[in-house]
Amino acid sequence: MKYQRPVGGRVAAVVAGILAISGQHLLTPLSLLHWHNVFQHLYYLPIVYAGLTFGWRGGVAAAVLAGLSNAPHNFLSIGAMPGYAIDQILDVPLFCAAGILTGVLAERGRKQRADLERTTARLTEVYQKLQDNFERMKRAERLFALGQLSAGLAHELRNPLASIAGAAGILQRDLRLEHRDAECLGIITKECQRLNGLLTHFLDFARPRAPKYQTTDLRVVIDSVVELTTHAAGEKAIRLRPEISPQLAPVACDPELLTQVLLNLIINAIQATPDGGEVLVSAGPRNDRLLIQVRDEGWGIAAADRDRIFDPFFTTKENGTGLGLSVAHQIVEQHGGMLTAAENSGKGMTFSVSLPLRHERPHEA
Numbered sequence: 001m002k003y004q005r006p007v008g009g010r011v012a013a014v015v016a017g018i019l020a021i022s023g024q025h026l027l028t029p030l031s032l033l034h035w036h037n038v039f040q041h042l043y044y045l046p047i048v049y050a051g052l053t054f055g056w057r058g059g060v061a062a063a064v065l066a067g068l069s070n071a072p073h074n075f076l077s078i079g080a081m082p083g084y085a086i087d088q089i090l091d092v093p094l095f096c097a098a099g100i101l102t103g104v105l106a107e108r109g110r111k112q113r114a115d116l117e118r119t120t121a122r123l124t125e126v127y128q129k130l131q132d133n134f135e136r137m138k139r140a141e142r143l144f145a146l147g148q149l150s151a152g153l154a155h156e157l158r159n160p161l162a163s164i165a166g167a168a169g170i171l172q173r174d175l176r177l178e179h180r181d182a183e184c185l186g187i188i189t190k191e192c193q194r195l196n197g198l199l200t201h202f203l204d205f206a207r208p209r210a211p212k213y214q215t216t217d218l219r220v221v222i223d224s225v226v227e228l229t230t231h232a233a234g235e236k237a238i239r240l241r242p243e244i245s246p247q248l249a250p251v252a253c254d255p256e257l258l259t260q261v262l263l264n265l266i267i268n269a270i271q272a273t274p275d276g277g278e279v280l281v282s283a284g285p286r287n288d289r290l291l292i293q294v295r296d297e298g299w300g301i302a303a304a305d306r307d308r309i310f311d312p313f314f315t316t317k318e319n320g321t322g323l324g325l326s327v328a329h330q331i332v333e334q335h336g337g338m339l340t341a342a343e344n345s346g347k348g349m350t351f352s353v354s355l356p357l358r359h360e361r362p363h364e365a
Helices: 007-027 033-042 044-069 071-077 082-172 179-206 218-233 255-272 324-334
Strands: 214-216 239-244 251-253 278-286 289-295 338-343 349-356
Touching: 007 033, 007 044, 007 071, 033 044, 033 082, 044 071, 044 082, 071 082, 082 179, 214 218, 214 255, 218 239, 218 255, 218 278, 218 289, 251 255, 255 278, 255 289, 255 324, 255 349, 324 338
Parallel strands: 239 278
Antiparallel strands: 214 251, 278 289, 289 349, 338 349
């Protein structure tokens, strides 16, 4: 950034320059007319500077000051050389014209620069929005391809898993099994159940059902989710604190899908928050939209991972599937909203669900 002298300093520089030139007029003998001619033309320097710095008003003020400060010299010279004195007095309108012209051009240049800066800012904002939309389109294309490619495979995998689990169940009914064999069958059954749950989550992501909109009191939804997730804390002493705005009005949404989103966000927040911490669940109107936020006091998410947390199969948990946030993100987008994550100023993360208060329900095919 360029250093700019304070306004007072710039005014002082103009005044000092004009007074210095007028002083040279007074100190120089009248016989040295060529020097007086030089001094007279030097007045244009502070006048032009004032016009460039303070606009046409500053240029006129500097020109008037030049004329007044040179009045003593004109008074002394009018008796000896009246023609010379009159010429110098007639220079004052030229000084004013120079100050006005310079000031007008300077103000026009500043206005054009300001317009250019505003246009640049708008173009930067539009470019950023285009980049965001482009990234969302690329992500949507990847997810669509992933869903088309993998949904059929996931569906087919459930059949052999069911067969394996069924066979293991038949063998477990044999009371003559040795202890080690029984343990192995238990592991097979447990892992089949885990894989089946993973496939179920994946199919929910790959083939989500369309929202069934109905007018919903979100207080009831949030209260029920908070009550359900209280048990998810287990032995951890974590406080779940709901803050629901009294101005929260019923909205059109799919309460089951929204419950799924909130369950996922709050359980994640509980798992991230250490013992003795707090999870805040707030809801209320914000700029003609509904804003639901889940704030935890955990260790946060690394900056390098924040752009990937909504991608399928990406997880920072040891036993996570990486599909919970992806499904939640997709559900929120189906509602015409946005799911975002931001780092808290202190510690932890805040996940925000922004939904439109009003929207047109899609026509059924």
